[in-house]
Amino acid sequence: MKPIKAFAPAKVNLTLHVTGRRDDGYHMLDSLVMFADVGDRISVTQSDVTRLKVTGPMAAGVPADSSNLVVKAAELMGISADIRLKKFLPNAAGIGGGSSDAAATLRALSLLSGQPVPDNVLSLGADVPVCLAQGAARMQGIGDRVISVPGLPMLHAVLVNPMLPVPTARIFERVENHENPPMPRGLPTGVTAAELIQWLATQRNDLQEPAIAAEPAIEQVFRILEVTPGCLLARMSGSGATCFGLYTGAETAASAAGRLQETYPGWWVAATRLNSVS
Numbered sequence: 043m044k045p046i047k048a049f050a051p052a053k054v055n056l057t058l059h060v061t062g063r064r065d066d067g068y069h070m071l072d073s074l075v076m077f078a079d080v081g082d083r084i085s086v087t088q089s090d091v092t093r094l095k096v097t098g099p100m101a102a103g104v105p106a107d108s109s110n111l112v113v114k115a116a117e118l119m120g121i122s123a124d125i126r127l128k129k130f131l132p133n134a135a136g137i138g139g140g141s142s143d144a145a146a147t148l149r150a151l152s153l154l155s156g157q158p159v160p161d162n163v164l165s166l167g168a169d170v171p172v173c174l175a176q177g178a179a180r181m182q183g184i185g186d187r188v189i190s191v192p193g194l195p196m197l198h199a200v201l202v203n204p205m206l207p208v209p210t211a212r213i214f215e216r217v218e219n220h221e222n223p224p225m226p227r228g229l230p231t232g233v234t235a236a237e238l239i240q241w242l243a244t245q246r247n248d249l250q251e252p253a254i255a256a257e258p259a260i261e262q263v264f265r266i267l268e269v270t271p272g273c274l275l276a277r278m279s280g281s282g283a284t285c286f287g288l289y290t291g292a293e294t295a296a297s298a299a300g301r302l303q304e305t306y307p308g309w310w311v312a313a314t315r316l317n318s319v320s
């Protein structure tokens with residue numbers, strides 16, 4: 043039988059406002075999310091038992107057992123499958139690699155079986171609902187409320203990770219101020235890329251400060267990125283350590299990525315487009 047293939051793009055939190063904390067410890071968020079054109083690749087084939095093979099340049103450190111979110115996604119759908127996962131995204135990096143893999147697996151298994159994607163995907167992780175949406179979206183609640191944001195321009199970005207895995211829970215634990223303002227009710231749609239970036243500069247990632255306190259190397263990445271020619275805004279994505287730079291165009295982004303990779307060969311660097319639709 044022919045395998046069903048799916049792409050699992052990197053998720054980028056252009057903003058990430060922490061607006062509260064629930065009694066169970068989970069944080070309330072307000073985040074504008076877009077997806078990159080770099081990501082992991084999944085393929086699934088029907089099988090009597092679930093098997094997983096993880097390959098690719100970023101496979102090191104990714105579990106290949108039942109703790110992998112792609113296996114959990116198959117379990118959630120009650121389907122056994124032979125799953126191949128090719129990792130191109132660094133893991134524990136704030137760009138939702140595992141969540142995006144899970145969402146891609148759910149989509150692929152739905153195509154394979156004809157079964158709909160289940161409603162309760164939040165049990166796989168707070169980032170899975172937004173990764174299922176895949177287009178530009180506003181994510182609220184603990185990640186369970188996803189509102190599609192049409193009309194955003196495509197953005198040229200560079201993603202940089204110093205190959206320092208950062209466990210998400212560790213960063214949320216360090217947040218001192220839980221009651222921060224959300225983004226404005228209306229987001230700027232129908233604007234140019236430069237106008238969107240200007241607006242983004244007035245917003246925040248409330249996890250950036252606690253992440254830098256936990257891993258000071260993140261500040262170094264951020265400072266290096268923000269002074270590259272053509273960079274209009276630099277910020278951390280998710281709980282880190284990946285930082286993104288937004289650029290004036292494809293050429294400045296590609297040139298910054300090339301220079302950074304040359305200067306820091308141990309870092310993961312990717313020039314990419316953030317797309318408003320999948």
Ligand SMILES: C[C@@](CO)(OP(=O)(O)O)[C@H](O)COP(=O)(O)OP(=O)(O)OC[C@H]1O[C@@H](n2ccc(N)nc2=O)[C@H](O)[C@@H]1O
Nearest residue numbers: 067068069136137138167168169184210211214280281282
């Ligand atoms: C911070 C974000 C922003 O998009 O991204 P990443 O940095 O993981 O990419 C997400 O909210 C992460 O989503 P995800 O990585 O799926 O989180 P989960 O596995 O559900 O939770 C990991 C841990 O993070 C904390 N957590 C997560 C989400 C949330 N709204 N509040 C929290 O406090 C909890 O301590 C939880 O045990």
Ligand SMILES: Nc1ncnc2c1ncn2[C@@H]1O[C@H](COP(=O)(O)OP(=O)(O)O)[C@@H](O)[C@H]1O
Nearest residue numbers: 104110111133134135136137138139140141143
């Ligand atoms: N398919 C997967 N890819 C990467 N990590 C995974 C996967 N499934 C489970 N994990 C586990 O999830 C943790 C968080 O990984 P990831 O989703 O890449 O990071 P983040 O939540 O920071 O975006 C990893 O440390 C790893 O142990």
